[in-house]
Amino acid sequence: MPEVFVLIPGRTSRQGTSINEGKDSPEYRDEVGTLIMSPEDMARLGIPEGGRVRLSTRQGQIELPCKTARKGELQAGVLFMAYGPWSSRLMGGDTHGTGMPDSKAFDVELEKMS
Amino acid sequence: MSETLKVVENATCTFCGCVCDDMELTVEGGRITKAKNACVLGKAWFLNHHVEDRPVAAIEGRAATLEEAVERAAQILARARYPIVYGLSDTTCEAQRVAVGIADRIGGCVDTTTSVCHGPSGMAFQGVGEVTCSLGEVKNRADLVIFWGSNPAESHPRHFTRYSVMPKGLFVPNGRKDRTVVLVDVRRTKSAAAADVFLQIKPRKDFEALWALRGLIKGVKLDPGIGDSIGIPLAQLEDLGRRMKSCKFGVLFFGMGLSMTRGKHLNAEAALALARDLNRYTRFVAKPMRGHGNVTGADNVVSWQTGYPFGVHFGRGYPRFNPGEFTTVDTLSRGEADAALIVSADPMSNFPQPAREHLQRIPVIVLDPKLSETAKVAAVSFTTATYGINVAGTVYRMDDVPIPLRPAFESPYPSDEKVLRAIDERIRNLQESA
Numbered sequence: 391m392p393e394v395f396v397l398i399p400g401r402t403s404r405q406g407t408s409i410n411e412g413k414d415s416p417e418y419r420d421e422v423g424t425l426i427m428s429p430e431d432m433a434r435l436g437i438p439e440g441g442r443v444r445l446s447t448r449q450g451q452i453e454l455p456c457k458t459a460r461k462g463e464l465q466a467g468v469l470f471m472a473y474g475p476w477s478s479r480l481m482g483g484d485t486h487g488t489g490m491p492d493s494k495a496f497d498v499e500l501e502k503m504s
Numbered sequence: 505m506s507e508t509l510k511v512v513e514n515a516t517c518t519f520c521g522c523v524c525d526d527m528e529l530t531v532e533g534g535r536i537t538k539a540k541n542a543c544v545l546g547k548a549w550f551l552n553h554h555v556e557d558r559p560v561a562a563i564e565g566r567a568a569t570l571e572e573a574v575e576r577a578a579q580i581l582a583r584a585r586y587p588i589v590y591g592l593s594d595t596t597c598e599a600q601r602v603a604v605g606i607a608d609r610i611g612g613c614v615d616t617t618t619s620v621c622h623g624p625s626g627m628a629f630q631g632v633g634e635v636t637c638s639l640g641e642v643k644n645r646a647d648l649v650i651f652w653g654s655n656p657a658e659s660h661p662r663h664f665t666r667y668s669v670m671p672k673g674l675f676v677p678n679g680r681k682d683r684t685v686v687l688v689d690v691r692r693t694k695s696a697a698a699a700d701v702f703l704q705i706k707p708r709k710d711f712e713a714l715w716a717l718r719g720l721i722k723g724v725k726l727d728p729g730i731g732d733s734i735g736i737p738l739a740q741l742e743d744l745g746r747r748m749k750s751c752k753f754g755v756l757f758f759g760m761g762l763s764m765t766r767g768k769h770l771n772a773e774a775a776l777a778l779a780r781d782l783n784r785y786t787r788f789v790a791k792p793m794r795g796h797g798n799v800t801g802a803d804n805v806v807s808w809q810t811g812y813p814f815g816v817h818f819g820r821g822y823p824r825f826n827p828g829e830f831t832t833v834d835t836l837s838r839g840e841a842d843a844a845l846i847v848s849a850d851p852m853s854n855f856p857q858p859a860r861e862h863l864q865r866i867p868v869i870v871l872d873p874k875l876s877e878t879a880k881v882a883a884v885s886f887t888t889a890t891y892g893i894n895v896a897g898t899v900y901r902m903d904d905v906p907i908p909l910r911p912a913f914e915s916p917y918p919s920d921e922k923v924l925r926a927i928d929e930r931i932r933n934l935q936e937s938a
């Protein structure tokens with residue numbers, strides 16, 4: 391059963407340094423293609439380090455590996471990933487009259503992949 | 505082979521909105537081999553820079569001369585019924601100015617990456633106003649520094665040391681010791697290590713927390729239940745409110761945690777209104793943490809020329825501003841734009857899917873030093889020289905202070921400004937002969 395989480399895409403220094411090597415560089419792709427999850431949620435859902443999950447919104451779907459957050463970094467129910475082409479795939483085009491699509495703290499459905 | 509070694513002093517890094525202008529660059533044989541004073545992001549920006557081995561221009565993916573590409577670009581833009589000009593945050597003010605002129609000439613939209621960065625903050629400035637100051641004042645005066653929804657340790661690495669946290673100033677002679685630093689964020693980011701107080705707020709509760717602070721500083725009694733709803737106990741919020749009222753000079757730096765989260769301009773308005781209210785008791789300012797090198801310049805240039813900072817349409821012969829209508833995610837997602845001129849931005853990699861799909865349906869003209877995802881789908885692409893590294897000009901730091909660029913070496917490619925001028929000129933000829 392998919393479960394609803396709040397996803398926060400954001401900048402990281404590794405995303406910032408590796409973007410200068412190019413968006414095709416393995417560093418960049420790894421950084422923007424990994425999901426960070428609280429240790430509590432990882433344990434509760436039985437997801438091992440590097441285990442893959444599927445995230446979906448009404449707009450799109452991505453599959454990516456999970457990494458455990460640093461202690462205290464994330465509250466349970468909140469996910470983080472470095473901002474990039476994958477996080478953008480989950481964003482809708484509606485800007486609610488602002489020009490800005492919901493780009494942070496939006497709901498995603500998470501499903502563990504076996 | 506002996507290669508000449510050149511050292512460029514006081515060069516400017518344009519990777520982030522800090523626009524540090526104290527770089528010492530060592531240039532050897534067409535590469536920067538050392539970037540003294542640069543942070544980890546700045547080093548990656550300078551040291552990875554190399555002159556690409558690509559044709560100066562391409563039409564439908566095939567190499568073309570500059571003249572052929574200018575001709576095709578001008579034809580596309582002159583014929584379009586709803587053309588859009590977008591990007592502009594990673595180029596000089598001189599180039600931005602020409603791009604706005606093109607939008608005016610063809611009766612199109614001009615919008616910048618501000619609309620997907622601090623555009624909502626721009627709307628909030630118009631609604632509330634902005635109590636502001638330069639980063640020099642922050643350095644010399646601020647004794648309370650709050651970062652809200654921003655992670656400078658990773659996005660603006662020298663902000664702490666150059667402007668806000670560490671430096672000794674006229675009225676804060678002991679630097680860090682004279683300041684209280686607070687971080688409010690949904691995530692305990694690497695910036696938390698630099699803060700005295702870290703408040704982990706629940707996602708999408710920024711507006712509520714800021715509004716509650718407005719109440720507290722005015723002496724309004726709040727229901728303790730607010731703590732559960734925002735994730736910050738009322739006692740801690742009251743403590744923050746007291747610090748805000750009693751500091752000598754406070755600054756609230758807010759990031760995209762406010763402008764990109766539901767509520768957007770209302771979140772930013774709450775931050776600006778809080779800072780404004782605090783000036784009844786002390787001196788307090790609120791400032792957005794601007795991202796890209798010259799995104800602040802883009803706001804300034806578009807404002808001088810049109811009266812508005814972004815999301816401007818010239819279709820009626822005079823500028824109209826309407827975020828949500830003339831901003832690029834909207835003109836693309838709704839399928840309205842029929843041609844796009846994109847300068848130093850990569851919407852194909854970071855826009856929502858419906859906008860990307862439309863970009864693939866219309867002719868796109870791209871100016872970029874790199875072969876971006878957008879350049880890959882462009883009808884016409886130009887390889888341009890990199891601002892700051894190869895091109896001189898002006899950029900604006902995040903506090904609206906203009907800074908000159910001192911380029912390290914010349915590029916074989918033309919600047920954005922030169923290409924844009926050629927396109928503009930050709931469009932004028934086409935319009936005059938029509």
Ligand code: SF4
Pocket residue numbers: 517518519520521522523524541542543544545546547660661662663
């Ligand atoms: S803080 Fe920003 S402008 Fe300064 S060196 Fe680092 S990336 Fe460049």
